[in-house]
Amino acid sequence: MNDAAHVPARLGAYYFAYFTYAGALVPYFSLWLAAQGYGAAQIALVLAMPQVARVFAPSLWGWLADHSGRQREIVVFGAFAVFAGFAALYSVRGAAGVALVMLVLSVLAAGAMPLVEAATLAATQGQAGRYGPIRLWGSIGFILAVLGTGAWLDHHGAETVLDIVVGLAAIVCVAAFGVPARSRPPAVAGAVRFGAVLRRGEVLAFFGACMCMSVAHGAMYAFYSIYLEAAGYSKAMIGALWTLGVVAEVVVFLRLPQLMRRFSLRALLIASFLCAAVRFAAIGWAVEMLAVLALAQLLHAATFGAFHAASIAAVHRLFPGRIAGRGQAIYSSLTYGLGGAAGTLIAGWTWEALGASPSFAVSALFGAAGAVLVAWKVRV
Numbered sequence: 001m002n003d004a005a006h007v008p009a010r011l012g013a014y015y016f017a018y019f020t021y022a023g024a025l026v027p028y029f030s031l032w033l034a035a036q037g038y039g040a041a042q043i044a045l046v047l048a049m050p051q052v053a054r055v056f057a058p059s060l061w062g063w064l065a066d067h068s069g070r071q072r073e074i075v076v077f078g079a080f081a082v083f084a085g086f087a088a089l090y091s092v093r094g095a096a097g098v099a100l101v102m103l104v105l106s107v108l109a110a111g112a113m114p115l116v117e118a119a120t121l122a123a124t125q126g127q128a129g130r131y132g133p134i135r136l137w138g139s140i141g142f143i144l145a146v147l148g149t150g151a152w153l154d155h156h157g158a159e160t161v162l163d164i165v166v167g168l169a170a171i172v173c174v175a176a177f178g179v180p181a182r183s184r185p186p187a188v189a190g191a192v193r194f195g196a197v198l199r200r201g202e203v204l205a206f207f208g209a210c211m212c213m214s215v216a217h218g219a220m221y222a223f224y225s226i227y228l229e230a231a232g233y234s235k236a237m238i239g240a241l242w243t244l245g246v247v248a249e250v251v252v253f254l255r256l257p258q259l260m261r262r263f264s265l266r267a268l269l270i271a272s273f274l275c276a277a278v279r280f281a282a283i284g285w286a287v288e289m290l291a292v293l294a295l296a297q298l299l300h301a302a303t304f305g306a307f308h309a310a311s312i313a314a315v316h317r318l319f320p321g322r323i324a325g326r327g328q329a330i331y332s333s334l335t336y337g338l339g340g341a342a343g344t345l346i347a348g349w350t351w352e353a354l355g356a357s358p359s360f361a362v363s364a365l366f367g368a369a370g371a372v373l374v375a376w377k378v379r380v
Contacts, residue, residue: 007123008134010178014075014116015138017175021082021168023145024161027225027242028153031235032161033098034226042095044348047222049099051214051344053106054337061111062329066322071115072181078112079176081105083169089162110337114328116179121316122324123180131309132256139250139305143243150239158235194323198330203318205377209273210311210331211339212370213303216276218343219351219359220283227356231287241293245300252305259306260313265380268310273374275302276367284360303367311335314380 033043065071085105092101124130149164197203228238252259259268279299286292311331319327343366350359 007180010180011116011120011123012134012137014172014175014179015135016141017168017172018113018116018141019138020141020145021165021172023142023242023246024149024164024168026221027146027239028149028158028161029165030222031153031158031225031229035158035161036098038095040223040226040351041348043226044222044344044351046095046099046102048341048344048348049102050106050110051337051340051342053103053110054333055341056333056337057107057110058114058329058332058337059326062114062326065111065115066325069181071119071325072177072179075112075115075179076173076176078109079169079173081108083166083173085109086162086166086169110332111329112176114332115325117312118325118328119180121312121328130257131312132253135309136250136253139246139253142246143250146239146242146246150235150237150242154235192320192323194319194326197319197323197327200318202377202379205373206314206318206380207331207334209269209370209373209378210335211342212366212373213273213276213307214335214339215343215346216280216363216366216370217303218340218345218347219356219363220280221340222344222347223351223356223359224283227287228293241297244294245297245304248298248301249305252301253309256309260309265310265314265317266374266378268306269314269374269378270371272302272307272310273367273371275299276307276370277364278367279303280360280363280367284357284364287356314378317380 030043030047033046038046061074065074082105085101085108088101088105089098092098120131120134124134145168149161152164153160225238225242228241229235233241263271276299279296282292282296286296312328315327315331316324319330343363346362347359350362
């Protein structure tokens with residue numbers, strides 16, 4: 001089971017299972033919440049809970065993993081926590097109750113993905129170009145789930161989203177057992193200290209920029225499906241637009257070895273942030289133009305695919321050896337935790353106070369701000 005030759009396949013299987021579950025959850029859970037009668041502010045509150053958990057929980061799990069060497073056990077525990085949490089929603093009523101369940105399951109599961117990312121980079125010896133062919137299986141799973149769930153919901157309604165999510169979460173539990181165990185790296189004399197790295201100006205600017213990217217995606221992940229449904233698009237078309245973005249992401253992951261050889265991580269990051277500014281401005285002001293929406297979704301290749309691959313590679317360089325797990329954890333905490341929670345809550349407020357188009361304009365501004373931070377200080 002620990003044969004190194006099988007490690008990429010086992011990691012690919014986990015990515016496939018996890019992002020198949022995510023492909024049903026991310027685009028459509030807001031529709032399930034709306035079907036329960038919750039308003040925009042309540043939906044934003046519920047969707048912010050995973051990000052709130054990621055502010056602190058990944059760092060705790062990362063510390064535990066780095067000191068215990070129990071990475072696989074933490075991933076398995078997180079998978080079962082997700083399954084149990086969503087199953088509990090069948091008996092929970094009220095936005096506050098749903099938000100509490102989401103917070104608890106997110107705290108318990110928050111360590112899984114950063115540890116899988118760290119295990120993948122360890123298996124690929126830190127070469128970001130080799131990361132792409134493994135991670136693309138997650139994108140393929142996401143595509144299949146988005147298309148399948150969208151078609152299903154057009155015939156069976158948004159009330160069935162929870163059934164799909166619970167079923168797919170059960171599959172993640174099985175795949176989690178295939179994540180390779182990773183022994184604790186030995187202590188090295190003169191090794192870089194975690195706190196010293198974290199205080200560097202370049203690192204602070206890098207994490208600030210990453211938070212900007214998550215804030216920029218806040219309106220997208222919270223309200224994009226609702227936005228398109230209100231504009232008259234079918235659930236199948238909504239699913240197709242989500243899928244288009246992930247197809248573009250797959251192309252980037254396939255081309256990642258060539259991109260990494262040709263461009264620096266800094267150049268890829270700056271380009272990703274500029275694409276985010278263009279993408280969200282287009283979505284906000286051209287919802288009635290399907291061709292523009294499609295082009296905007298193609299930019300997901302940059303705003304997630306290239307951005308995420310370049311970011312985790314940068315973290316791997318900045319946080320080497322025994323602090324690798326905590327490095328990926330703090331990246332997850334600040335980017336998808338603090339940045340994600342802020343983005344969702346800001347989107348909820350601007351959506352109700354200003355409307356859809358201004359909300360996406362705010363997203364575009366955060367994308368531009370991220371580009372400025374990277375250009376100013378980051379040199380990876």
